[in-house]
Amino acid sequence: LITDVTPFYATMGGQKGDFGVIRTENGTFEVTETVKIAGGRIGHVGKVVSGTVTVGDKAELAVDTDNRKSVCKNHSATHLLQKALQLVLGDHVEQQGSYQDGARTRFDFSHGQAMTAEEIAKVEALVNEKIAEDIAVVTDIMSIEDAKKSGAMALFGEKYGDTVRVVSMGDFSKELCGGTHVKHTGEIGYFKILSESGVAAGVRRIEALTGANVMAYYQAMEENFNKAAAAAKAAPAALTEKIQHMQAELKALNAENESLKAKMAQSALGNVMDQAVEVKGTKLLATSVDGVDMNGLRDLGDQLKDKLGEGVVVLLSAQDGKVNMIAMATDGAVKAGAHAGNLIKGIAALVGGGGGGRPNMAQAGGKNPAGIPAAIAEASKVLEGQLA
Ligand SMILES: [Zn+2]
Known part of the structure:
Protein backbone atom coordinates (compact mmCIF):
# COMPACT_ATOMS: atom_id res chain seq x y z
CA LEU A 1 0.00 0.00 0.00
CA ASP A 64 3.90 -0.92 16.16
CA THR A 65 5.43 1.40 18.74
CA ASP A 66 6.88 -1.33 20.98
CA ASN A 67 8.84 -2.72 18.05
CA ARG A 68 9.85 0.78 16.90
CA LYS A 69 11.12 1.59 20.42
CA SER A 70 13.19 -1.60 20.48
CA VAL A 71 14.65 -0.79 17.06
CA CYS A 72 15.46 2.78 18.19
CA LYS A 73 17.24 1.48 21.29
CA ASN A 74 19.31 -0.90 19.19
CA HIS A 75 20.11 1.81 16.66
CA SER A 76 21.08 4.51 19.17
CA ALA A 77 23.20 1.96 21.05
CA THR A 78 25.04 1.24 17.81
CA HIS A 79 26.16 4.88 17.60
CA LEU A 80 27.56 4.59 21.14
CA LEU A 81 29.15 1.27 20.19
CA GLN A 82 30.99 2.69 17.17
CA LYS A 83 32.48 5.51 19.24
CA ALA A 84 33.38 3.14 22.10
CA LEU A 85 35.15 0.81 19.62
CA GLN A 86 37.20 3.73 18.27
CA LEU A 87 38.20 4.77 21.78
CA VAL A 88 39.12 1.25 22.89
CA LEU A 89 40.61 -0.19 19.67
CA GLY A 90 41.76 2.92 17.77
CA ASP A 91 40.79 5.36 15.02
CA HIS A 92 41.10 2.69 12.33
CA VAL A 93 37.66 1.38 13.36
CA GLU A 94 35.16 2.24 10.64
CA GLN A 95 31.65 0.98 10.03
CA GLN A 96 31.56 -1.74 7.37
CA GLY A 97 27.91 -2.62 7.76
CA SER A 98 25.13 -2.54 10.29
CA TYR A 99 21.67 -3.95 10.91
CA GLN A 100 19.10 -3.27 13.58
CA ASP A 101 15.69 -4.76 14.15
CA GLY A 102 13.58 -5.06 17.29
CA ALA A 103 15.52 -8.07 18.55
CA ARG A 104 19.17 -7.08 18.23
CA THR A 105 21.85 -4.97 16.60
CA ARG A 106 24.66 -6.18 14.39
CA PHE A 107 27.65 -3.97 13.66
CA ASP A 108 30.51 -4.80 11.27
CA PHE A 109 33.71 -2.78 11.52
CA SER A 110 37.30 -2.71 10.30
CA HIS A 111 39.76 -4.26 12.74
CA GLY A 112 42.64 -6.63 12.05
CA GLN A 113 42.23 -9.23 14.78
CA ALA A 114 39.76 -10.75 17.20
CA MET A 115 38.96 -8.55 20.19
CA THR A 116 40.22 -9.79 23.55
CA ALA A 117 37.74 -10.50 26.34
CA GLU A 118 39.13 -7.44 28.11
CA GLU A 119 38.51 -5.18 25.08
CA ILE A 120 34.95 -6.48 24.75
CA ALA A 121 34.33 -5.83 28.45
CA LYS A 122 35.75 -2.31 28.13
CA VAL A 123 33.58 -1.46 25.13
CA GLU A 124 30.48 -2.85 26.83
CA ALA A 125 31.22 -0.91 30.02
CA LEU A 126 31.82 2.33 28.10
CA VAL A 127 28.52 2.04 26.22
CA ASN A 128 26.68 1.31 29.47
CA GLU A 129 28.38 4.30 31.11
CA LYS A 130 27.05 6.55 28.32
CA ILE A 131 23.58 5.02 28.69
CA ALA A 132 23.63 5.73 32.44
CA GLU A 133 24.62 9.36 31.76
CA ASP A 134 21.24 9.71 30.01
CA ILE A 135 22.65 11.99 27.31
CA ALA A 136 20.12 13.89 25.15
CA VAL A 137 20.06 12.63 21.55
CA VAL A 138 19.87 15.67 19.25
CA THR A 139 19.16 15.64 15.51
CA ASP A 140 20.25 18.64 13.40
CA ILE A 141 19.69 19.24 9.71
CA MET A 142 22.69 21.03 8.18
CA SER A 143 24.69 21.37 5.02
CA ILE A 144 27.17 18.63 4.27
CA GLU A 145 30.00 21.18 4.63
CA ASP A 146 28.84 22.20 8.11
CA ALA A 147 28.45 18.55 9.04
CA LYS A 148 32.00 17.78 7.99
CA LYS A 149 33.27 20.84 9.88
CA SER A 150 31.46 19.66 13.03
CA GLY A 151 33.49 16.45 12.88
CA ALA A 152 30.48 14.19 12.37
CA MET A 153 31.35 10.61 11.37
CA ALA A 154 30.28 9.77 7.84
CA LEU A 155 30.55 6.59 5.86
CA PHE A 156 33.53 6.65 3.53
CA GLY A 157 32.46 6.47 -0.11
CA GLU A 158 28.79 7.15 0.70
CA LYS A 159 26.99 9.77 -1.42
CA TYR A 160 25.20 12.39 0.67
CA GLY A 161 22.75 15.11 -0.42
CA ASP A 162 23.30 18.85 0.09
CA THR A 163 21.65 18.76 3.49
CA VAL A 164 22.17 15.93 5.94
CA ARG A 165 20.92 14.78 9.35
CA VAL A 166 23.50 14.82 12.08
CA VAL A 167 22.68 12.79 15.19
CA SER A 168 24.63 13.86 18.30
CA MET A 169 24.85 12.26 21.72
CA GLY A 170 26.53 15.00 23.77
CA ASP A 171 30.25 15.31 23.01
CA PHE A 172 30.57 11.56 22.82
CA SER A 173 29.10 10.73 19.41
CA LYS A 174 28.25 12.68 16.27
CA GLU A 175 27.22 10.79 13.13
CA LEU A 176 25.49 11.42 9.83
CA CYS A 177 22.38 9.27 10.10
CA GLY A 178 18.86 9.10 8.70
CA GLY A 179 17.58 6.56 11.23
CA THR A 180 15.26 6.77 14.20
CA HIS A 181 16.60 7.24 17.72
CA VAL A 182 15.72 7.37 21.40
CA LYS A 183 15.42 10.88 22.89
CA HIS A 184 17.85 10.18 25.74
CA THR A 185 20.49 7.43 25.92
CA GLY A 186 19.00 6.31 29.25
CA GLU A 187 16.03 4.87 27.35
CA ILE A 188 18.34 2.19 25.93
CA GLY A 189 18.38 0.72 29.43
CA TYR A 190 21.28 -1.67 29.09
CA PHE A 191 23.72 -2.88 26.45
CA LYS A 192 25.01 -6.44 26.26
CA ILE A 193 27.47 -7.81 23.68
CA LEU A 194 26.50 -11.36 22.68
CA SER A 195 29.34 -12.18 20.31
CA GLU A 196 32.37 -10.85 18.48
CA SER A 197 33.48 -12.72 15.36
CA GLY A 198 35.22 -12.36 12.01
CA VAL A 199 33.15 -11.98 8.83
CA ALA A 200 35.91 -11.23 6.29
CA ALA A 201 39.60 -10.37 6.25
CA GLY A 202 40.01 -7.32 8.49
CA VAL A 203 36.30 -7.09 9.31
CA ARG A 204 34.84 -8.00 12.69
CA ARG A 205 31.18 -8.32 13.71
CA ILE A 206 29.57 -7.54 17.02
CA GLU A 207 26.06 -8.70 17.87
CA ALA A 208 24.42 -7.09 20.86
CA LEU A 209 21.17 -6.64 22.76
CA THR A 210 19.58 -3.64 24.44
CA GLY A 211 16.67 -2.82 26.74
CA ALA A 212 14.18 -5.54 27.64
CA ASN A 213 15.96 -7.98 25.33
CA VAL A 214 18.91 -8.02 27.73
CA MET A 215 16.61 -8.98 30.60
CA ALA A 216 14.98 -11.69 28.48
CA TYR A 217 18.44 -13.01 27.62
CA TYR A 218 19.45 -13.28 31.27
CA GLN A 219 16.11 -14.78 32.22
CA ALA A 220 16.55 -17.51 29.61
CA MET A 221 20.08 -18.06 30.85
CA GLU A 222 18.90 -18.28 34.45
CA GLU A 223 16.23 -20.78 33.47
CA ASN A 224 18.86 -22.91 31.73
CA PHE A 225 21.14 -22.65 34.72
CA ASN A 226 18.37 -23.73 37.07
CA LYS A 227 17.62 -26.70 34.81
CA ALA A 228 21.28 -27.71 34.86
CA ALA A 229 21.33 -27.43 38.65
CA ALA A 230 18.15 -29.53 38.92
CA ALA A 231 19.67 -32.17 36.61
CA ALA A 232 22.77 -32.26 38.83
CA LYS A 233 20.55 -32.34 41.94
CA ALA A 234 22.30 -29.30 43.35
CA ALA A 235 21.24 -25.89 44.64
CA PRO A 236 21.99 -23.40 41.81
CA ALA A 237 24.57 -21.58 43.95
CA ALA A 238 26.38 -24.86 44.66
CA LEU A 239 26.40 -26.16 41.06
CA THR A 240 30.13 -25.64 40.40
CA GLU A 241 31.04 -27.38 43.64
CA LYS A 242 28.67 -30.22 42.77
CA ILE A 243 30.22 -30.67 39.31
CA GLN A 244 33.72 -30.78 40.81
CA HIS A 245 32.49 -33.37 43.29
CA MET A 246 30.92 -35.44 40.48
CA GLN A 247 34.13 -35.31 38.47
CA ALA A 248 36.17 -36.55 41.43
CA GLU A 249 33.65 -39.34 41.96
CA LEU A 250 33.81 -40.30 38.28
CA LYS A 251 37.60 -40.45 38.43
CA ALA A 252 37.47 -42.74 41.47
CA LEU A 253 34.88 -44.98 39.78
CA ASN A 254 37.00 -45.23 36.63
CA ALA A 255 40.02 -46.26 38.67
CA GLU A 256 37.93 -48.86 40.49
CA ASN A 257 36.54 -50.12 37.19
CA GLU A 258 40.05 -50.54 35.76
CA SER A 259 41.21 -52.52 38.76
CA LEU A 260 38.09 -54.73 38.66
CA LYS A 261 38.64 -55.37 34.97
CA ALA A 262 42.21 -56.47 35.68
CA LYS A 263 41.00 -58.81 38.43
CA MET A 264 38.33 -60.27 36.14
CA ALA A 265 40.86 -60.83 33.39
CA GLN A 266 43.11 -62.66 35.78
CA SER A 267 40.35 -64.93 37.05
CA ALA A 268 39.16 -65.58 33.48
CA LEU A 269 42.67 -66.70 32.66
CA GLY A 270 42.70 -69.16 35.57
CA ASN A 271 45.85 -71.13 36.23
CA VAL A 272 47.62 -70.99 32.90
CA MET A 273 51.16 -71.51 34.00
CA ASP A 274 50.83 -75.25 33.27
CA GLN A 275 50.19 -74.35 29.61
CA ALA A 276 53.77 -73.09 29.31
CA VAL A 277 55.87 -75.24 26.99
CA GLU A 278 59.57 -75.37 26.20
CA VAL A 279 60.70 -74.52 22.69
CA LYS A 280 64.38 -75.20 22.15
CA GLY A 281 65.04 -74.42 25.82
CA THR A 282 62.97 -71.20 25.89
CA LYS A 283 59.68 -71.15 27.81
CA LEU A 284 56.61 -70.14 25.79
CA LEU A 285 53.19 -69.34 27.23
CA ALA A 286 50.68 -68.83 24.42
CA THR A 287 47.02 -68.73 25.43
CA SER A 288 43.71 -66.90 25.09
CA VAL A 289 41.39 -65.11 27.49
CA ASP A 290 37.88 -63.78 26.86
CA GLY A 291 36.82 -60.14 26.66
CA VAL A 292 40.01 -58.29 27.59
CA ASP A 293 41.08 -55.05 25.90
CA MET A 294 44.63 -54.18 24.86
CA ASN A 295 45.45 -52.42 28.15
CA GLY A 296 44.24 -55.41 30.11
CA LEU A 297 46.28 -57.80 27.96
CA ARG A 298 49.43 -55.75 28.58
CA ASP A 299 48.88 -55.87 32.35
CA LEU A 300 48.26 -59.62 32.21
CA GLY A 301 51.28 -60.13 29.97
CA ASP A 302 53.53 -58.32 32.43
CA GLN A 303 52.30 -60.49 35.29
CA LEU A 304 52.71 -63.74 33.36
CA LYS A 305 56.18 -62.73 32.18
CA ASP A 306 57.19 -62.18 35.82
CA LYS A 307 55.83 -65.61 36.78
CA LEU A 308 57.62 -67.20 33.85
CA GLY A 309 61.00 -65.71 34.85
CA GLU A 310 62.49 -65.90 31.35
CA GLY A 311 60.57 -66.68 28.18
CA VAL A 312 57.91 -65.54 25.72
CA VAL A 313 54.24 -64.71 26.44
CA VAL A 314 51.59 -64.57 23.69
CA LEU A 315 48.05 -63.57 24.67
CA LEU A 316 44.98 -63.36 22.45
CA SER A 317 41.53 -62.16 23.41
CA ALA A 318 38.22 -62.04 21.56
CA GLN A 319 36.32 -58.87 22.38
CA ASP A 320 33.23 -57.48 20.58
CA GLY A 321 33.86 -59.70 17.55
CA LYS A 322 37.47 -58.59 17.21
CA VAL A 323 40.79 -59.98 18.36
CA ASN A 324 43.32 -58.20 20.56
CA MET A 325 46.76 -59.76 20.77
CA ILE A 326 50.10 -59.07 22.39
CA ALA A 327 53.48 -60.80 22.43
CA MET A 328 56.22 -60.18 24.98
CA ALA A 329 59.74 -61.57 25.26
CA THR A 330 62.09 -61.28 28.25
CA ASP A 331 65.70 -60.08 27.77
CA GLY A 332 66.96 -63.65 28.05
CA ALA A 333 64.53 -64.88 25.38
CA VAL A 334 65.47 -62.00 23.04
CA LYS A 335 69.16 -62.92 23.51
CA ALA A 336 68.28 -66.49 22.53
CA GLY A 337 66.75 -65.18 19.29
CA ALA A 338 63.08 -64.54 20.13
CA HIS A 339 61.48 -61.48 18.49
CA ALA A 340 58.01 -60.50 19.72
CA GLY A 341 57.36 -58.22 16.72
CA ASN A 342 58.12 -60.89 14.13
CA LEU A 343 56.30 -63.51 16.19
CA ILE A 344 53.07 -61.53 16.20
CA LYS A 345 53.51 -60.78 12.50
CA GLY A 346 53.81 -64.50 11.90
CA ILE A 347 50.53 -65.44 13.60
CA ALA A 348 48.29 -62.35 13.11
CA ALA A 349 47.11 -63.44 9.66
CA LEU A 350 45.43 -66.49 11.26
CA VAL A 351 43.02 -64.16 13.11
CA GLY A 352 42.52 -61.92 10.08
CA GLY A 353 44.85 -59.19 11.21
CA GLY A 354 48.28 -57.69 11.06
CA GLY A 355 50.71 -55.92 13.33
CA GLY A 356 54.22 -55.90 14.65
CA GLY A 357 56.52 -54.26 17.11
CA ARG A 358 59.81 -54.36 18.94
CA PRO A 359 61.78 -57.54 19.87
CA ASN A 360 60.51 -57.41 23.49
CA MET A 361 56.94 -56.13 22.97
CA ALA A 362 54.40 -56.15 20.15
CA GLN A 363 50.67 -55.89 19.68
CA ALA A 364 48.17 -56.46 16.90
CA GLY A 365 44.48 -56.58 16.13
CA GLY A 366 42.45 -59.05 14.15
CA LYS A 367 38.93 -59.54 12.82
CA ASN A 368 38.49 -63.32 13.10
CA PRO A 369 38.17 -64.74 16.66
CA ALA A 370 37.62 -68.25 15.21
CA GLY A 371 41.30 -68.32 14.26
CA ILE A 372 42.56 -67.93 17.83
CA PRO A 373 43.36 -71.67 18.50
CA ALA A 374 45.27 -71.92 15.21
CA ALA A 375 47.22 -68.75 16.03
CA ILE A 376 48.16 -70.15 19.43
CA ALA A 377 49.37 -73.39 17.81
CA GLU A 378 51.34 -71.44 15.22
CA ALA A 379 53.12 -69.39 17.89
CA SER A 380 55.39 -72.26 18.95
CA LYS A 381 56.32 -73.00 15.32
CA VAL A 382 57.22 -69.36 14.63
CA LEU A 383 59.24 -69.16 17.85
CA GLU A 384 61.03 -72.41 16.99
CA GLY A 385 62.15 -70.83 13.73
CA GLN A 386 63.51 -67.78 15.56
CA LEU A 387 65.61 -69.68 18.10
CA ALA A 388 69.07 -70.89 17.18
ZN1 LIG B 1 22.49 5.74 12.80
Missing part, protein backbone atom coordinates in the same frame (compact mmCIF):
# COMPACT_ATOMS: atom_id res chain seq x y z
CA ILE A 2 1.11 3.52 -0.71
CA THR A 3 -0.35 6.48 1.17
CA ASP A 4 0.19 10.18 0.51
CA VAL A 5 1.87 10.58 3.89
CA THR A 6 3.09 7.98 6.39
CA PRO A 7 4.64 7.78 9.86
CA PHE A 8 6.22 4.39 8.91
CA TYR A 9 10.00 4.27 8.72
CA ALA A 10 11.29 2.37 5.66
CA THR A 11 14.25 -0.01 5.91
CA MET A 12 17.35 2.10 5.32
CA GLY A 13 20.93 2.39 6.47
CA GLY A 14 20.79 -0.96 8.20
CA GLN A 15 17.76 -0.07 10.28
CA LYS A 16 14.82 -2.41 9.75
CA GLY A 17 11.59 -0.66 8.75
CA ASP A 18 8.44 -0.43 10.88
CA PHE A 19 5.70 -3.00 11.41
CA GLY A 20 2.13 -1.96 12.10
CA VAL A 21 -1.45 -1.74 10.89
CA ILE A 22 -3.28 0.41 8.31
CA ARG A 23 -7.06 0.67 8.88
CA THR A 24 -9.62 1.98 6.40
CA GLU A 25 -13.40 2.20 6.88
CA ASN A 26 -13.89 -1.27 5.37
CA GLY A 27 -10.65 -3.13 5.92
CA THR A 28 -7.49 -3.81 7.88
CA PHE A 29 -4.05 -4.16 6.32
CA GLU A 30 -1.21 -5.66 8.35
CA VAL A 31 2.19 -4.12 7.54
CA THR A 32 5.03 -6.61 7.91
CA GLU A 33 7.68 -4.57 6.13
CA THR A 34 8.19 -0.98 5.05
CA VAL A 35 10.42 -0.27 2.06
CA LYS A 36 11.60 2.64 -0.05
CA ILE A 37 10.36 2.40 -3.62
CA ALA A 38 10.92 4.30 -6.84
CA GLY A 39 10.30 8.01 -6.78
CA GLY A 40 11.24 8.38 -3.11
CA ARG A 41 7.89 6.91 -2.03
CA ILE A 42 7.39 4.59 0.89
CA GLY A 43 5.73 1.23 0.32
CA HIS A 44 3.90 -0.68 3.07
CA VAL A 45 4.29 -4.40 2.43
CA GLY A 46 1.85 -6.86 3.99
CA LYS A 47 -1.66 -8.26 3.52
CA VAL A 48 -5.33 -7.44 4.02
CA VAL A 49 -6.32 -9.36 7.15
CA SER A 50 -10.00 -8.35 7.15
CA GLY A 51 -12.53 -6.63 4.84
CA THR A 52 -11.35 -4.87 1.71
CA VAL A 53 -9.05 -1.96 1.06
CA THR A 54 -9.77 0.22 -1.99
CA VAL A 55 -7.81 2.89 -3.84
CA GLY A 56 -8.96 6.28 -2.60
CA ASP A 57 -9.91 5.07 0.92
CA LYS A 58 -9.13 7.25 3.92
CA ALA A 59 -6.65 5.41 6.07
CA GLU A 60 -5.40 5.50 9.64
CA LEU A 61 -1.79 4.33 10.01
CA ALA A 62 -0.54 2.85 13.29
CA VAL A 63 3.12 1.94 13.76
